[in-house]
Amino acid sequence: MYGKGGEQENLQDLIDTLGAGDFIQLRGHADLxxxxxxxxxxxxxxxxxxxxxxxxxxxxxxxxxxxxxxxxxxxxxxxxxxxxxxxxxxxxxxxxxxxxxxxxxxxxxxxxxxxxxxxxxxxxxxxxxxxxxxxxxxxxxxxxx
Structure with missing residues (x-):
């Protein structure tokens, strides 16, 4: 996922909790x-x-x-x-x-x-x-x- 916002920490916690880090990554801002x-x-x-x-x-x-x-x-x-x-x-x-x-x-x-x-x-x-x-x-x- 690209972008950054107020839910980033919650999203990362959810990704970690569900063990989804191998296929869901928060990439922050980028030149799309x-x-x-x-x-x-x-x-x-x-x-x-x-x-x-x-x-x-x-x-x-x-x-x-x-x-x-x-x-x-x-x-x-x-x-x-x-x-x-x-x-x-x-x-x-x-x-x-x-x-x-x-x-x-x-x-x-x-x-x-x-x-x-x-x-x-x-x-x-x-x-x-x-x-x-x-x-x-x-x-x-x-x-x-």
Missing amino acids: REVYPQYELYVTTSQWETFGLTLMEAVGAGLALVGFDARYGNPTFIKDGKNGFLVPYSETMDEDLLVSQMADKIVFALESDLESMHQASYDLAKQYLKPEILEAWRKLLVAIR
Whole structure:
């Protein structure tokens, strides 16, 4: 896991308690442009996200994605069945069910055609490149004149 926050100590304690240190490591802050090419899949467990800059970066790096079908960020960047998979989500869902469904989607994604999902992420990222953004602004400014 990359990043750093207020739950880091609790997460490390949980990892240690469960004996999961061989396959879960807290890596702290890193330049994700150097990190993303090392992976096939980006997993987000965020249950609420605004624009989701890290999601956009993962899409730009051509990663397949798995995340909850929660408001805003995830459905913006995760196109279910195309560049990844959305996990059904509701605030009232049982936590064990959420974890189980997330695990199932991760396994399913890793057994899927990752190359096609990578290309779909690259294609989705194109709309966020500078020329496309400048054109969108130009159209908006012309429309409000």
